[in-house]
Amino acid sequence: MIGFIQQLRRRTPLGWLQLSHEKGRFLVALSGIAFADVLMFMQLGFQNALFDSNTRLHASMQGDIMLVSPQARNLANMSTFPRRRLYQAMDIPGVKSAEAMYLNFLDWKNPQTHRETAVLVIGFNPDKQLFDLPEVNRHLDVIKLPDTVLFDSASRGDYTEVIAQIEQGKPVTTEIERRTITINGLFKVGASFIADGSLITSDQNFLRLFPRQQASSVSLGLIQLQPGYDPKQVANTLKSYLGKDVKVFTHDEFIAFERDYWQKNTAIGFIFSLGVTMGFLVGVIIVYQVLSTDVNAHMKEYATFKAMGYNNLYLLSVVFEEAVILAVLGFIPGAIVPLGLYHMTRNATNLPVYMTLARALTVLVLTMIMCLISGAIATRKLQSADPADMF
Incomplete structure (x- = not known):
């Protein structure tokens, strides 16, 4: 039995033996790496939710090519362009149809809580299917009725009673700009960073809600x-x-146009990117402190290895071995904790914050790089030291 234990110890990586020898320091290191991973996971999750929530409506639109105003910055700031451009587009070979859509924001009263909140209102010709949303396409005849809209059931806010009533076939009325409207159907897109929810209606109902909007100017x-x-x-x-x-985009370019706006032209996109960078740097500092302390604590042992003929490459491999072990073991709790935080965030905000395999692999790679950089910095003293000076 004793021989088996000795043989097992000989096969155990030296890096693991050194890390596990100081269990308190080892646990602190793992906690630090896990914290850095959680920070990166949350920032990447928020950033992805920013992009996904603000492009879900774009993705649901049925159009091979999109026309927008040159002043358009994103869906919240579309401006307008002359409707005659759509008629002119029909002259181009290959164009099957060119339809107008109107978009604008307004405050409406939550039918359940009677609190005012901002919603995006979308109007289009109900004789055409412009959305890849079965719920909307089933209710095209409904929104032809005066002052009738469809409501996004995934909107942010307390709408449980309203949604239940509409699902039972009972229309709900509320007020917009001192005008009574009827909610007579549901669809599902979800809240975003620009609006708590959205309403879909006919172009005629849209123009009634926005009397200053000219039918000849489309969004x-x-x-x-x-x-x-x-x-x-x-x-x-x-x-x-x-x-x-007018600006002309393919469907994919239209989605990229919205995504680039949030990524490059807004403070919130920069903040999320900065948060990922800060999490990475925090991890580098924590791992460096642990590995540097470990190198200093075992300097005599490393001197003995050098005196026995082991070169710097072997000693570096031991420290990098420790870095890899810390990266892998610290990543495990760092990936589990965000699952609960993502769930909590989804329930609180209705934003699409989910764990993805691609994000998990990205953070794992960043964690490995983070720990290897720390290991490389921590071994500088070890590489330049002379065995005679270590005793």
Whole structure:
């Protein structure tokens, strides 16, 4: 039995033996790495929720090519362009249809709590299917009725009673700009960083809610192509044909346009990126302190190895071995804790904060790099030291 234990110890990595020898220091190191991982997971989760929540509506729109105003910055700031550009687009070979969509924000009274909150109102011709949302397409005849809208059941706020009543087939009334409207159907997109929810209605109802909005000025143009035509080629033709008072995007470019706005032109996108960087730097500092202390505590042992003929490469491998062990073991709790935090965030905000395999692999790679950088810094003294000076 004693021989087996000795053989097992000989096979146990030296880095593990050194780390586990000081259990208190080892646990502190793992806690620090886990904290850095949690910080990175949360910032990446918030950043991904920022992008996903603000592009879900774009993704649900049925259009191969989108037309927007040159002053448009994102969905919350679309501005308008002349509707005649849609008629002109029909002259281009390959264009099957060109439909107008109106978008604007207003405050409405929550039918359940009677509190005012901002919602995005979307209007379009109900004779056309412009959304890849079965719930909306089933209620196109409903929104033709005066002052009738569809409500996003995944909106942020307390709407449980309202949703239950509508699901039972009982319309709900509320007030918008001193105008009584009827909610007579549900769809599901979700809240975003720009609005707590959204309403979908006909273009005529939209113009009633926004009397200053002219029917000849539209927020968004959705162009569908005939089969066999390349959206990029048709988009290039439209750019040269329609003039400078519209911007032309393919569907993917339209989503990227919104994403780039939040990533590059807003403070919140920068803050989330900075948070990931700060988490990484915190981890580097914590792991460096642990490994540096470990190197100093075992300097005589390393001197003995050098005196016995072991080179710097072997000693470096021991420290890097410790770094890898810390990275892997610290990542485990660092990945488990965010699962609960993501769940709590989803319930509180209705934002799409989920753990993904890609994000887990990204943080794991960052953790490995973080620990290896710390190990490289911690071994500088070890590489330059002379065995004679260590005793």
